[in-house]
Amino acid sequence: MSRPLKRALAAVGGAEPLSELPISLAEPAIGGNEWAYVKDCLDSGWVSSVGSFVDRFEADFATYLGTGHAVATVNGTAALHVALLAAGVAPGDEVLMPSFTFIAPANAVRYAGAWPVFVDADPSTWQMDVGRAVEFLETHCRWSDGELLNPKSGRRIAAILPVHVLGHPVDLGPLLAVAAKFDLPVIEDAAESLGATYRDQYVGRFGRLACFSFNGNKVMTTGGGGMVVTGDPALAARVRYLTTTAKDDADEGIHGQVGFNYRLTNIQAAMGCAQLEQLEGFLAAKRRIAAGYAAALDGVPGLSLMPEEPWAKSAFWLYSIRLDPAVAACDSRELRRRLRESGIDTRSFWQPLHLSPAHTGAEVLGGAVAEWLHREILSLPCSTGLSEAAQQRVIGAVRGSLEP
Ligand SMILES: Cc1ncc(COP(=O)(O)O)c(C=O)c1O
Structure with missing residues (x-):
């Protein structure tokens, strides 16, 4: 039984009036074959990082996206780490990425021994400012001996890491063009945007590699988990090798280099298979909720709705x-404080990474837009199981706070 349902039943029992129940930001929906598939793992003893559900989850995910190969990982951050390594990012390199994002992709760049170069956000899409990124690569960097160098730091630009934040795609076209020009790998961070499309194709299909997260608050969840996808079989094999402790000979216990224990367990993959079966329903719910907010909040003074560009179909993650x-x-x-008083959970967004003490010393291109997005954006409750009545309560509370 889901938590909201339990609370609702408790309320019907008289403990708590329905109108006072807390409304959370993003709860997972566990309503399909999760119990059956996990029970199968427990009954069979296949509970660890090998098993039929791992293989099936990878195959089903690759089929869903149409990417050819998928390698499951313990979480999205690990997926990013090995994707960067597989793409050739090495210590002392630089990777171009947005400032306005969750910190995980910047951490992954640092795990690889490289440095992020943070790019400001675009005020209309809230995504990485692609024009600024292209301008930096084309006019500020220098091509020398088959490498693109950042003259300011003297470091090699090794990759571009666009992050599709909050469910909406980055405008990938110009980035892919400049990446092709300088032979730079593009690694998409699609952790927040499973099911979103850019020019009618799923995000995750455009980069040399792409990464996803199945953390509890994502569009679908495995509790914790991630995936690397790629169309390149050699890269997929490299990612698999790195995530399984770089085993050269499993029988003899020979490891060719320092690898990682980054594999997803069969239990988590079992959940993933069941969640993937429900993904289209989750995405439809996200779009319905987004349309409900847009219709009810449009025109409230000082309030802007979440953007959706004509070339994009957002997953409306949050x-x-x-x-x-x-x-x-x-x-x-x-507004966040007032909604919390009404039992409504919301979330503010990330300190721009160019201001993060964790990444002091990284270069930033611009940064002012990311700073005001951080101050001005607020995510509203949007669990796929959010009821019409609960959403109306949120809308009423927002309007009540913002209208005279
Ligand atoms: C944009 C982005 N990248 C990467 C991650 C990392 O995923 P995980 O939490 O599964 O490590 C997250 C969220 O958790 C994210 O929002």
Whole structure:
């Protein structure tokens, strides 16, 4: 039984009125074959990082995306780490990536011994400012002996890491063109955007490699988990090798280099198979919730709706609004406080990574847009199981705070 349902039943029993129940930001929906598939693992004893559900999850995921190969990992951060290594990112290199994102991709760059170069956000898409990235590569960097160098740091630019944040794709076209020009690998971080499309194709199909996360708050979940996808069989083999402790000869216990124990367990993969069966329903729910918010909140003074570009179909992972503090009746933090008082959970977004103490010393291109997005964006409850009544309560509370 899901947690919301348990709470609802408790409320019907008289403990708590339905109108007062807390509304959480993003809860997983466990309503398909999860119990049956996990029980199968427990009954058979295949509970660890080898098993039929791992193989099936990888195969089903690759089929869903149409990417050819998928390698399951213990989480999305590990997926990014090995994808960067497989793409050839080495210590002392630089990787171009957005400043406005969750910190995991920047950490992964550092695990590889490289440095991020942070790119500001685009004010209309909230994604990485692709024009600024292209300009940096074309006019500031220098081509020398088959490598692209950043003259300011003297380091090699080794990859581009676009992150599709909050469910919406990055405008990949210009990035892919500049990457092809300089033979740079593109590694998509699609952790937040499974099911989103860019020009009618799923994100994750464009980069040399792409990474996903199945953390509990994602569009679908395995509890914790990740996936690397690629169309290149050699890269897939390399990722598999790195994630399984770089085994050269399993019988003799020979490991060719320092590898990682990054494999997903069969139990988690079993959940993944069951969740993937429900993915289309989850995505439809996300779009329905987004449409509901857009219809009800459009025109509220100082409030901007979550963007969706004409070339994109967003997965609307976390439906988010922007509040302009110069116009809105209160700023995003005050709205968050008021909604919390009404039992409504919301979330503010990431400190721009160019300001993060974790990445002091990394170069940034611009940064002002990421800073105001951090101040002004607020995500509203958007669990796939959010009821119509609960969403109306959120809408009423938002309007009540922002309208005279
Ligand atoms: C953009 C992005 N990249 C990577 C990750 C890392 O995934 P995980 O938490 O599975 O390590 C996350 C979220 O968790 C994310 O939001």
